[in-house]
Amino acid sequence: ASEAMVAAQAAGDLDALRDALEAFEHCALKRGARNLVFADGIPEARVMVIGEAPGREEDRQGKPFVADAGQLLDAMFAAIGLSRAPQTPDAGLYITNALPWRPPENRDPTADEIAMLKPFLIRHIELADPQVIVLMGNWACMALLGRAGISRMRGTWQEVLGRPAMPMTHPAYLLRNPMAKRDAWADLLDIQERLRAKGT
Template identity: 40%
Template sequence: MNAEQLRQYLEYFRDLGITHITAPDASQLAAISAAPPVPEAVRPAAAPVAPIATPPPIVAAPVPMKTPVNDLVLPTLAPEGDTLARIREEIGDCKRCRLCEARKSIVFGSGNEKARLVFVGEGPGADEDAQGVPFVGRAGQLLTAMIDGTAAKDSLPLRREDCYICNVVKCRPPDNRTPLPDEMEICGQFLYRQLMTLQPKAICALGSTAARALLNTKEGVTKMRGRWQRWNGIPLMVTYHPSYLLRAYNVEAKKEAWTDLRKLFHFVLDDSKVHPE
């Protein structure tokens, strides 16, 4: 195939809209060479070529400066000016997870909205579901006795009504089972906002579920209790859940819980202590 034949083939394929071709191998080249030239009737007449006008000079538009990554303001999980009333309103008649199917009440939380100390439990039980208030059943009555009794023994000005109490999940799990991970995650956004709004001096996680939700840990209560942890910079103490202490054989655990609360209360009420020891 001479140069003129090759030019005719290229023009023909260009007219068909083909702009890219792959390099042929030796056998393909031999077949192309043996092919007859394209008849003149097949090829469309070449269109007249218009003269190319000189384009106007290109003036580059100013490029806006990019904002440095460090200056980006990311949305926060806790909106500015958040309040407990706003959080409760946004929860509404929550249908975000399966716990809504059998609940009677959304148990949001209760207590002093300016509390220095917040207790976080696992989830509502039957009594809490019926009344819409956290820790009002047998475990709640024991928690009240633990708070009031421990403070009274050390002559500390602290009672249950001075604290704020809430749970990891706001609806009662069926048969009081442990909340599932997705349920804890969905409700966790509201717990996070509650704690960020309250900004207490300290948090008390009651039991393993609350500790796991707040600290993202699988460590057991026995190993964690009595040691200071931190949640978003706020000192946190883990202790036993009152329902665990209701069992008659947990006498030693009751003594340990009392020790934990004493340590917690003295820190909360001592204005000279900015950080736990």
């Protein structure tokens, strides 16, 4: 973990952080993954979404949230005017995951993996410097709040690195439980409200 801390802290910008992850050889997940999945979207965006880990398609393409859950995620944020490829800078969205490599067979991350890679995630947030963070699902909450329990935490503002952070139900869950979309919609409106209150 201390190698990760040194490597992450030394990164002065997002390109350097990506390079530091490419060069990091202490995490076994990397050996089973095809690609590093660093981030997608607009690094300058006001909103940074943090998911769990790449799945099969994300691992293939080297981009987060590109399969079914990703399509729903894009539709959800489009509904509040945010996207990875925005018409205007303030409509941007920046997307990453708690883990940058796919766990074998999409198994859950381990506590050790999350802890080992956390310095990179923290540095990623510092360098992207978003106004609002979205913790997409239990694993993002585990990584950054140290606890899970998304059904209780969703919809309640938390704090991550001094920034407002909204835990939300993961879109993969919403695909299986469409009834939960109503709560997710309320959370999206909360995020929109927060951005309005901050101006721009």
